[in-house]
Amino acid sequence: MFTLVIYDISDDELRMKVAQACKRFGLVRVQKSAFSGRIRSSLRKELIAVLNALVKDTEDNIQVYVVCEPDLSLKVELGKPFAGEDSDMLV
Amino acid sequence: MFTLVIYDISDDELRMKVAQACKRFGLVRVQKSAFSGRIRSSLRKELIAVLNALVKDTEDNIQVYVVCEPDLSLKVELGKPFAGEDSDMLV
Numbered sequence: 001m002f003t004l005v006i007y008d009i010s011d012d013e014l015r016m017k018v019a020q021a022c023k024r025f026g027l028v029r030v031q032k033s034a035f036s037g038r039i040r041s042s043l044r045k046e047l048i049a050v051l052n053a054l055v056k057d058t059e060d061n062i063q064v065y066v067v068c069e070p071d072l073s074l075k076v077e078l079g080k081p082f083a084g085e086d087s088d089m090l091v
Numbered sequence: 092m093f094t095l096v097i098y099d100i101s102d103d104e105l106r107m108k109v110a111q112a113c114k115r116f117g118l119v120r121v122q123k124s125a126f127s128g129r130i131r132s133s134l135r136k137e138l139i140a141v142l143n144a145l146v147k148d149t150e151d152n153i154q155v156y157v158v159c160e161p162d163l164s165l166k167v168e169l170g171k172p173f174a175g176e177d178s179d180m181l182v
């Protein structure tokens with residue numbers, strides 16, 4: 001299932017850990033604080049457990065959405081697509 | 092339909108305009124750079140046109156997702172929910 005992870009994390013190190021976890025589970029960065037990709041439900045649940053362990057006692061926020069293919073066809077991207085992992089300002 | 096808008100915008104003034112447009116169309120801030128809410132498809136399309144006009148010639152990126160109710164029931168929120176519009180660091 002297509003999975004979208006968006007996060008609001010102030011601490012650089014924690015933000016990096018969250019990004020690394022998303023990558024490790026096969027997601028791709030689509031914005032500075034957003035990853036997405038198609039992963040199995042079981043993997044999504046595992047990722048959620050990892051992310052929860054990272055932010056459960058913090059002031060930070062992570063939201064994980066599932067988007068089915070019909071809804072995904074309604075997705076609209078405006079402006080310039082994310083430049084990729086070599087972009088500046090990524091932590 | 093439940094609509095989620097996420098954005099990566101470096102310019103403070105433009106970011107504020109995007110946030111104001113989202114609010115004007117009835118969406119609520121759920122992260123520093125994310126708004127969501129249930130709005131009619133016609134309104135979503137109008138919002139997309141407004142947002143496109145704001146970022147079309149920029150390096151910025153906005154993504155608009157539609158999430159149906161069954162998928163929305165799979166949404167997971169971790170950490171602390173967004174503190175609301177009075178939170179610091181919002182532009």
